[in-house]
Amino acid sequence: MQVLFEGNSVELDAKATGFDLIKKLNLPKSVIALYINEKPSDLRGIIPENASIRPIHIESPEGTEILRHSTAHIMADAVKRIFGNNVKITIGPSIEDGFYYDFDIDKPFEPSDLEKIEEEMKKIIKENLPFVREEISYENAKELFSKMGENYKLEIIEEYKDAVISIYKHGNFTDLCRGPHLPSTGYVKAFKLLSAAGAYWRGDEKNKMLQRIYGTAFPTKEMLEEYLKKLEEAKRRDHRRLGTALDLYSTTDEVGGGLIIWHPRGGFVRTQIENYWREQHFKRGYSIVYSPHIGRADLWKTSGHLDFYKENMYSPMDIDNFEYYVKPMNCPFHIQIYKSKTRSYKDLPLRYAELGTVYRYERSGVLHGLLRVRGFTQDDAHIFCTPEQLKDEVMGVVQFAVDLFRTFGFENYEAYLATRPDKAVGDPSKWEEATNSLREAAEKMNIKLNVEEKGGAFYGPKIDLKIKDSLGREWQCTTVQFDFNLPERFDISYIGTDNQKHRPYTVHRALLGSMERFFGILIEHYAGAFPVWLSPEQVIILPVSEKFNEYARKVNSVLLDNGFRSVLDIRNEKLSYKIREAELLKIPYMAVVGEKEASSNTVSVRTRGKEDLGSMPVETFINKLSESSRIPL
RNA sequence: GCCGAUGUAGCUCAGCAGGUAGAGCAACUGAUUCGUAAUCAGUAGGUCACCGGUUCGAAUCCGGUCGUCGGCUCCA
Numbered sequence: 001m002q003v004l005f006e007g008n009s010v011e012l013d014a015k016a017t018g019f020d021l022i023k024k025l026n027l028p029k030s031v032i033a034l035y036i037n038e039k040p041s042d043l044r045g046i047i048p049e050n051a052s053i054r055p056i057h058i059e060s061p062e063g064t065e066i067l068r069h070s071t072a073h074i075m076a077d078a079v080k081r082i083f084g085n086n087v088k089i090t091i092g093p094s095i096e097d098g099f100y101y102d103f104d105i106d107k108p109f110e111p112s113d114l115e116k117i118e119e120e121m122k123k124i125i126k127e128n129l130p131f132v133r134e135e136i137s138y139e140n141a142k143e144l145f146s147k148m149g150e151n152y153k154l155e156i157i158e159e160y161k162d163a164v165i166s167i168y169k170h171g172n173f174t175d176l177c178r179g180p181h182l183p184s185t186g187y188v189k190a191f192k193l194l195s196a197a198g199a200y201w202r203g204d205e206k207n208k209m210l211q212r213i214y215g216t217a218f219p220t221k222e223m224l225e226e227y228l229k230k231l232e233e234a235k236r237r238d239h240r241r242l243g244t245a246l247d248l249y250s251t252t253d254e255v256g257g258g259l260i261i262w263h264p265r266g267g268f269v270r271t272q273i274e275n276y277w278r279e280q281h282f283k284r285g286y287s288i289v290y291s292p293h294i295g296r297a298d299l300w301k302t303s304g305h306l307d308f309y310k311e312n313m314y315s316p317m318d319i320d321n322f323e324y325y326v327k328p329m330n331c332p333f334h335i336q337i338y339k340s341k342t343r344s345y346k347d348l349p350l351r352y353a354e355l356g357t358v359y360r361y362e363r364s365g366v367l368h369g370l371l372r373v374r375g376f377t378q379d380d381a382h383i384f385c386t387p388e389q390l391k392d393e394v395m396g397v398v399q400f401a402v403d404l405f406r407t408f409g410f411e412n413y414e415a416y417l418a419t420r421p422d423k424a425v426g427d428p429s430k431w432e433e434a435t436n437s438l439r440e441a442a443e444k445m446n447i448k449l450n451v452e453e454k455g456g457a458f459y460g461p462k463i464d465l466k467i468k469d470s471l472g473r474e475w476q477c478t479t480v481q482f483d484f485n486l487p488e489r490f491d492i493s494y495i496g497t498d499n500q501k502h503r504p505y506t507v508h509r510a511l512l513g514s515m516e517r518f519f520g521i522l523i524e525h526y527a528g529a530f531p532v533w534l535s536p537e538q539v540i541i542l543p544v545s546e547k548f549n550e551y552a553r554k555v556n557s558v559l560l561d562n563g564f565r566s567v568l569d570i571r572n573e574k575l576s577y578k579i580r581e582a583e584l585l586k587i588p589y590m591a592v593v594g595e596k597e598a599s600s601n602t603v604s605v606r607t608r609g610k611e612d613l614g615s616m617p618v619e620t621f622i623n624k625l626s627e628s629s630r631i632p633l
Numbered sequence: 634g635c636c637g638a639u640g641u642a643g644c645u646c647a648g649c650a651g652g653u654a655g656a657g658c659a660a661c662u663g664a665u666u667c668g669u670a671a672u673c674a675g676u677a678g679g680u681c682a683c684c685g686g687u688u689c690g691a692a693u694c695c696g697g698u699c700g701u702c703g704g705c706u707c708c709a
Binding site: 090091092093095096100108109110111152153156157159160165166167168175176177178179194195196197198199200202203204205209210211212214240244245251252253254256257363364365366367368542544545546547572573574575576577578579580581582583584590592594595596604606610612 | 634635636637638640643644665666667668669670671672682683699700701702703704705706707708709
């Protein structure tokens with residue numbers, strides 16, 4: 001029979017399998033599966049006549065996914081072998097960077113169990129058992145899995161009543177599975193189990209808590225090593241570790257979980273960010289406003305927060321027999337500013353920005369360093385504009401965000417458009433119009449949009465930007481949200497050219513997201529080594545011995561006079577010790593002063609991370625500092 | 634919130650099976666006056682997260698509370 005392999009016709013025996021094709025064409029062993037008529041398939045399967053075929057290499061994303069999925073099966077087999085029938089298997093997909101498998105088991109896994117399971121997996125891999133696919137009917141599948149007592153599988157089968165149900169076996173292990181899989185267990189060359197954790201069946205907390213084991217697998221040992229190294233690197237950059245080591249911020253249970261205490265060094269970085277932020281907002285036509293931390297229940301009733309957002313709000317407090325709530329958002333206050341007088345179309349657009357501190361209830365289990373907290377300062381703004389102005393405003397916001405990212409060292413980002421969910425307020429045609437404005441704005445700016453259908457909030461569509469940090473991880477910062485809800489609820493308006501009242505369009509936006517979260521991202525992005533303009537200290541003066549303290553003081557005050565953040569280390573310690581400490585604090589410049597420097601009015605400059613720039617006159621150093629401390633635009 | 638792990642000096646951690654705590658670094662004092670990632674010696678520092686229980690006796694065992702860490706959408 002004839003088949004097409006990558007467009008070329010190949011002659012095969014009838015009932016030939018993928019293996020036969022590989023043999024015939026002498027394909028490398030890295031081919032572990034095939035696209036047969038665009039459907040991922042096992043090598044073991046029989047190829048239909050006239051099939052169009054492409055190889056799947058193990059290193060390709062699809063190939064690695066198959067590898068991980070097969071490794072998940074091997075892990076499930078190992079767990080069954082060790083824990084016997086006390087375990088019920090559920091699902092075990094490949095995920096980004098690895099795989100997991102969820103088990104229903106009485107006793108949660110302990111760290112030592114993972115080692116045992118890994119050992120058993122190695123045995124299974126050594127046995128090189130073939131993965132064999134079988135297609136069976138719904139009834140047979142039901143019988144099979146009920147005999148096995150795998151009731152989770154039975155539940156899944158119900159969803160595939162009318163489809164072809166496939167099972168995969170290797171050795172004595174059988175799993176309901178769409179496939180495809182590796183030819184045999186021996187193809188797994190590098191894997192590692194990473195952690196165990198609880199996870200609800202189908203992710204729903206009303207369901208039973210299962211026990212999940214996470215692991216990963218790679219085509220080669222080297223790739224696995226590289227991945228593990230990346231995990232190490234992420235740990236090294238962890239903002240929680242650096243936050244303590246660099247004395248940036250802390251949390252304490254005396255204050256409460258998810259509440260950040262900013263130390264002087266962290267506070268400095270924040271001040272720099274905020275100052276720059278304000279300056280940029282003025283430049284771009286925003287007004288800076290301030291609003292209180294609490295507001296009366298009526299306000300939150302009108303805004304709808306008490307209807308739609310109450311579970312994230314803290315309990316009210318009683319003030320003179322009125323209920324007040326701590327604010328979870330700034331919008332109602334900004335709307336009040338808008339409402340404080342009659343607005344004309346000539347006033348629009350109005351852009352109110354505030355570094356507004358809000359408090360939201362987050363479940364204790366999701367709190368995470370600076371990234372997920374209960375009290376945080378949003379770099380918030382609300383834009384009130386006419387429908388005609390909307391697109392330009394959105395473009396302005398997106399451009400603003402992109403410019404800010406660049407300043408903070410983030411060159412790459414992804415944009416996501418979220419459209420109307422099923423439950424939403426506002427006229428669908430207006431949604432359409434607003435969504436299109438967002439889309440057109442992105443198009444005009446040449447920004448590729450990933451669309452999340454029905455992903456919008458109930459009150460309007462939005463564009464989110466996620467930045468990519470130096471390790472390639474994505475972090476959501478910017479959100480530009482259209483709002484149909486609040487203008488209605490607060491009944492705000494402007495007088496148009498026709499002398500009639502019109503409803504303004506309202507856009508919420510945050511660029512950096514929150515100061516806390518963005519700071520956390522920044523710490524990890526720079527691994528704590530902030531650029532000179534953000535660094536709490538820019539220079540540390542290190543006298544070689546106490547004899548040169550006086551000269552060190554002189555240099556220090558010259559630098560301070562020139563507006564640089566310079567500190568002195570005149571402790572009675574050896575130079576190398578002071579250098580070590582300055583390096584650990586990641587101070588960008590170290591200025592060493594000794595005999596030679598004192599007599600020639602120079603400093604010996606060393607930069608963070610070892611580079612010795614040698615001696616230079618203080619004037620030269622000042623020029624160098626001015627240059628390197630400039631804010632990147 | 635749920636599952637699991639965990640909470641010992643400012644930091645990193647030890648403390649095996651219950652007998653009232655220990656190291657390194659940091660801090661302080663002294664000596665050393667030093668040239669690019671840790672000089673030496675000494676001193677001080679902890680109601681072992683908190684509350685309760687078992688016990689003659691609890692950092693250690695049990696229960697509760699709080700915090701922290703890894704997870705809890707990714708469809709066989």
